[in-house]
Amino acid sequence: MEAAAPEYVQHKDNRDLSHIPGSYGLPLLGNTFGFITAPFDSLDQAYRQYGPVFKSSLTFQRMVVALGPEFIQQLMLDSKQEFSARMGYDAPLGDFFAGGLLMRDFQEHKFHRRIMQTAFKIDAMRTYVDLMQPIISQQLASWNTPGDFTFYPNVKTLLLDVGAKVFLGMDLDGPETDALNQAFLDMNEGTVALIRRDWPGLTYHKAMNGRRKLEEFFFNLTPERRGKDGKDMATFFANETTEDGDYFSEKVVGEHLIFLLLAAHDTTTSALTMAAYYLANDQAWQERLREETASLGRAELEYDDLGKNVPNLDHAFKEVLRMNPPVPMLMRRTVKPVQLGDFELEPHTMIQVSPLYTHRMAEYWTNPHVFDPDRFAREEHKQHPFLWAPFGGGAHKCIGLHFADMLFKCTLAQLLSTYRIRFAKEGQFPSKIQNFPFAKPMDDLPLVLEKL
Template identity: 40%
Template sequence: MASIAEPLPRNDEETPPANAYVGHPNAEDLAHIPGEAGWPVVGNTFRLLADPVGFAWRMYRTYGPVYKNRAFGGWHVALIGPEANELILMDRQKNFSSEQGWGPTLDKLFPRGLMLMDFDHHRIDRRALSIAFKPGPMRHYAGALDRGIADEVANWGGERLFYPAIKQLTLDLAAESFLGGSWGPESPRINQAFVDEVQASIAPIRKPLPFTQMKKGVDARAYLVDLFEKETLKRRAGEGLGQDMFSQFATATREDGSLLDVDQVADHMNFLMMAAHDTITSSATSLVWLLAKNPDWQERLREEIVAVTGGPDAKGTPRGLAYDDLGKLELTEMAFKEALRLIPPVPSLPRRALRSFEFGGYRIPGGTEVGFNVGLTHKLPDIWPDPERFDPMRFTREAEKARHKYAWIPFGGGAHMCLGLHFAYMQVKILLAQLLQRYRIEIAEGYEPEWQPWPIPKPKDGLKVTFKPL
């Protein structure tokens, strides 16, 4: 039996040291867990990249809710279902490392982002950054979002590719809300840098060799971090200091009153900008597509929005959605939740076990890379009847109470719950308030775009829609 480092000797109430590490298990250590090794050397890497959704369903149906898989140079154990999600996300024993789970994929691209931090280190930095998402700053962002969205979508009548349009708008909105200004002539390069970082996260070649996607991603990170470090120094010198998110981050303090290091602020900004830019773009795109496919629900949301805002003014200009009225769009929020169920922007989440644990009748050794599949859990038919059907009524308060709390997890959960989830809800609600008071969103009969499912879902053709003025 190949040796695995012993479980870390500690009391369950203690926080593991930041560098807690145990060795990787091999095939013999995981022999009792069902699954597949795949092809020699590469394992299942290319099968997984070719069809991640189909691969996960085949493994689940063949082996059940606990299975092993060899890909990207090592063994992984998947745990499927709400109970698995709760075990890993709540992590009451502080047994699952997010840093070591995401590290092999993201350490060259988003080091020191919140997602790559564990336990006390994560808690301290998260608390410092959370100031940017308090009611005061959020009210400021809401006003900026409403103005920026209104100015842009007023010109969206007719046919267009929605994904590139909303991606550029989301980047521009992020500049206003996050930086308090615009990206200026750097906007195309910044947009491409985020694209390169995200695509590098699933590149088969994991070293930044010349002409590889990983090299593009690493170079993109260097460019963005340099940009954000310079901005941090400007804000701390009082230049451009305001209510924007970056000003909040640049001046955030830890519990002892110390400022975050400049390079830490830059890394946090790089990660949060990517999350806000790409995941909101993905989720807004899926929601617009589903509303175009389901015009009855589109009309119901339009009626709700008009009832809350008062509808367009005497000149036909839509009234904006006030910050205090965000909570009144209950049907709109339910529709957004259903879109996030059908097409979660982060389809799977990895962790690494710091010591052995048991789940589903199997003992999983310490050091194992484990993960759960958000997209698969969101379509388990015993939890979600007729799972492919768009039905926002799944998210009434009564329906949510009757379901396992961890059956729906597009924002993660526990200590690593998405810090910007309320920002995402706010931006999408404001977007729909402006769109649906102006247009009827239509698609060609029988149109079904093909989606790139990984790492962040997007329609391969850009999503062809028509905005028909009301």
């Protein structure tokens, strides 16, 4: 179903926010600089000055920012179909996310989400665990080399290998996969490019070339997988059919795969990198996780372990996502007049709600800036259903959340059973953290790995 574009996508953003408190900041740049360099502090300052709903100008867009769990709930549950995810992400990411699930709204979105359902059922998830474990152990063994070790690029490669196998049914070697990897990297750089024109010489152009390469690859892959019974996601999607029994087109399947890989890879890489950062600083927690895995009698977790047998690992995962949510802000644009707190908003108004801010609000969390996984044993997060919302919620709730949970826990359990991790240098905690496009220490986290 390639539906005609809905009427609301034709409109420009509503830029008249004169009745909302707040400030647009500097000409052109707006409040972008403060937001990018110290997002929590800059939001907190505005919250104290203007209250939970205020206007701002970020990354060249005027928007309303609404802070607190109740606004995340209103936008994500969207009980009156008032908010477009597509238009929320269109300006910054539309070219790169084209055709992805997040770029579809309402009925059309519901229809397309079905294409992916089979690939995320429990039986499929069990298969993915079996596919990923040997790749994780092989990669971790290759980390045992003397000399400098930087965690971020290494875990990125590890997850790329896992992704190639599980998403595409490919082993990562040879020039084709290298080219694919490069195309993804190029495209990612484009998401934060300042000048957003597809002109030769610009980062954005390189990123769009990356997108074009990916399209070529994925549009060709789909017909090859029709009628096959592989256990990878590409094969699942390629064989999904409409109610009339027709395959979805190569373009539709290919675009979903590109978005899926984008949504999956950097988010999980960021979560594992931040976990290694907090655990290198907190040897006691590291040991607790190691002992928990050891008590199972095997380093390779099974699918059924994940929910119940590793509660400390579960709390550590949740705490990492609380401290540094890989998707720090959730964007929507109104499609009709909307009441947001004390304010009425016109149609086509951009809104940002913020897991990044909500996850550290002092009125809910004890010592919000401190890594303390036990807060999830104390159930601090249960004070509001959207107080902890790293995966969003409602119709667009992350479809890969169990996959991410599984990949995070399997990797970390094997890592900590193989190595003790320590910082490589004095003074690495606290590090300068880069928040966008994904959280990671700016120095890419140099570590010493002590073989156990």
